[in-house]
Amino acid sequence: MRPTIEEHLRGISRTLDEVATTRSIEASAALLSDAQKQLQRLAGSVSIRGPFLRWDNDAMATLMSDLAPRLPDPLRQLAAHVITADAAANGDEHARNERLRSLMTSIVEALPDDDHGDQARRSIADHLRARAAANPALHKHPQRWWDAPTTAEPTDTPTDKAET
Amino acid sequence: MTAARPIATTPNAVHGASDVTIADQLERFIGGVLGPNSAAHVVATERVATGRSRENWLFELTWSDAGGEHCESLIARRDPDGGLIETDRGAEFAVLQALEGTRVPAPRARWLDADGAALGKPSLVMVRLPGTCDYYVINGDRPETERVDLARRFCELLATVHQTDWRSAGFDGFLSDPGPNAAAHELAHWNAVLERDRLESYPELALAARWLGKNPPTSPRTVLVHADFKAGNILLDDDEITGLLDWELAHLGDPHEDLGWITQPLRRREHLIDNAWGAEDLFAHYEAVTGFSVDRAAVHWWNVFSTYKTAIMQVSGLRSFIEGRSDELYQPSAAVLTNLLEATVGQ
Structure with a gap:
């Protein structure tokens, strides 16, 4: 999820560097106001960033596990690998998030143009809408991750529909 | 002397490049185009925050030629280091020049520094038009x-x-x-x-x-x-x-x-x-x-x-x-x- 906290802080630091070299009081005030808003935005999101990423990662992994059996072979194997390897690694949630979102992008591009594909795209879009609402980096007052609507239930996926 | 036109846009407090530096650069650039006898002089340089994708500098140019002394309100648009879009200043200059023969009201393009050799970054200079922009x-x-x-x-x-x-x-x-x-x-x-x-x-x-x-x-x-x-x-x-x-x-x-x-x-x-x-x-x-x-x-x-x-x-x-x-x-x-x-x- 970019910018990372470090990248965001570097940006704020650049703004403050500019204050030091700006002669106009008016311009300095505008810069300081920008920096203050950025810091408030960052401070408001930093504590819930980790829980948000864990929620997003777990929801994506569940969703894509459900979709995997319907995917063409190389992508199905990749999905299985990414999902199981990540679950076992229990590592960096940020890196895991990018791997899962990259996989989701590949799945979106590979889904067939049929009813199952449409339903899978709707399931993915449902999760992405919930993600946009809960993402602390995009909102001053984000919907808290634990309040976000759950992503598609297993019974809503093409796999389970097909089995019923 | 040609009358200077009113300031075109509402200036906001902005930051960044020194207006002294840009004034010197503009004066050298335009003086070079108009020739050594033009006595080109740039005054009242002011950066405005209108337009998110460019650095916009308002200034007054005075110069002289056989027709006498002139003063014109101009605006220099200079590429920023980065932003929402990356576009070609030469193409924008060409569009403005082509618009001069049409019914579309657009600023008249004056000079182009295509590679930024004179002004530090690719830039174009246009005639400033009267009025203000209001998004809403x-x-x-x-x-x-x-x-x-x-x-x-x-x-x-x-x-x-x-x-x-x-x-x-x-x-x-x-x-x-x-x-x-x-x-x-x-x-x-x-x-x-x-x-x-x-x-x-x-x-x-x-x-x-x-x-x-x-x-x-x-x-x-x-x-x-x-x-x-x-x-x-x-x-x-x-x-x-x-x-x-x-x-x-x-x-x-x-x-x-x-x-x-x-x-x-x-x-x-x-x-x-x-x-x-x-x-x-x-x-x-x-x-x-x-x-x-x-x-x-x-x-x-x-x-x-x-x-x-x-x-x-x-x-x-x-x-x-x-x-x-x-x-x-x-x-x-x-x-x-x-x-x-x-x-x-x-x-």
Whole structure:
């Protein structure tokens, strides 16, 4: 999820560097106001960033596990690998998030143009809408991750529909 | 002495490059073009924050020639280190020059520093026009009848752009005509920008790209497309429209592109007035003025494309911020992403 906290802080630091070299009081005030808003935005999101990423990662992994059996072979194997390897690694949630979102992008591009594909795209879009609402980096007052609507239930996926 | 025109835009407090440095650079640059006997002198340099994609510097130029002494209000637009879009200053200069022979009110281009050799970064110098820009004038403090009249005249301005005889004006000398495939052409262009600038994966944009790729409309005719038409780029001097600005994204393409841009849901406050000037009013007036029929399905595709393009510009802005080329943090917003998901996959 970019910018990372470090990248965001570097940006704020650049703004403050500019204050030091700006002669106009008016311009300095505008810069300081920008920096203050950025810091408030960052401070408001930093504590819930980790829980948000864990929620997003777990929801994506569940969703894509459900979709995997319907995917063409190389992508199905990749999905299985990414999902199981990540679950076992229990590592960096940020890196895991990018791997899962990259996989989701590949799945979106590979889904067939049929009813199952449409339903899978709707399931993915449902999760992405919930993600946009809960993402602390995009909102001053984000919907808290634990309040976000759950992503598609297993019974809503093409796999389970097909089995019923 | 030629009278200086009023200041064109509302200056805001801004930061960055030294106005002393830029004044010196401008004076050397313009003096070099006008010649050693011109006594070119730059005064009252002031940076303004109008226009997110450029550094804009207002200044007065005095010089002399056989006709006497002159003073002119000018504006220099210089590439920033980074931002939402990367465009070619030479192409924008060529567009402004070609517009001089048309009915479209636009600033007259004076000089181009294409490679930034004189001004540090690629820049162009234009004549400053009177008036101010107000993004939300259509939904501002004026009485509703005045605002509807203004919206109607903005629509007529767009019609004038689209009715420009681009071949006669020479636009095809530097812009390519995508013909009936204008939609697919623009989509391919912005897909390439996304691939160039993205630092992470965006399944939201993949869903939108898939939908757009499956449904591109056929362009009924090729027109000059402004591609960022909005009140924020229209100069108003009292009630008179004095200029249409920011031509850096202009190209030849489908007229529905601009219509889709101005009626996209996220920009409706800039162009439409609830219960008084809706999208259908705008289309009907456009049809009456131009004689072109508006294909509503094509406009919808361009609505979605416009939101997709906005998201990609935000992706480019994010990269600029992370790479230290821009201080302003952009990233695909929740509103843009949600709007795209609803338009391309449904609720």
